[in-house]
Amino acid sequence: MENLTLSENAKGFMDYAIDTINAMDGAPEHSAAQKDEVITRISTLKNLLGELEKSYLENTPTDTAPPVDPEYIAAAGHS
Numbered sequence: 001m002e003n004l005t006l007s008e009n010a011k012g013f014m015d016y017a018i019d020t021i022n023a024m025d026g027a028p029e030h031s032a033a034q035k036d037e038v039i040t041r042i043s044t045l046k047n048l049l050g051e052l053e054k055s056y057l058e059n060t061p062t063d064t065a066p067p068v069d070p071e072y073i074a075a076a077g078h079s
Contacts, residue, residue, distance in 0.1 A: 009055040013048045020045055 004012065020041040023034075030038070 004051075004055065006052075006055045006059045009048075009052045013045070013052045016041070016048055017045060 020038065023038050023041055027038075
């Protein structure tokens with residue numbers, strides 16, 4: 001897959017999700033082919049969601065250390 005920005009990945013996922021939801025309309029009357037199409041779309045959504053997660057993680061800070069307590073800074077004489 002091409003390297004998309006976080007917002008492009010989010011938009012692509014959402015657009016495809018809406019199309020998939022629309023394809024689900026009338027589910028009780030779906031033929032086998034329509035059912036297969038929806039199942040394929042759901043599988044694709046899972047892949048797109050994985051790409052969205054990857055993009056999100058690539059765009060968030062990796063430093064997960066908790067911030068320094070302001071009281072510690074004040075006690076140490078730094079402000």
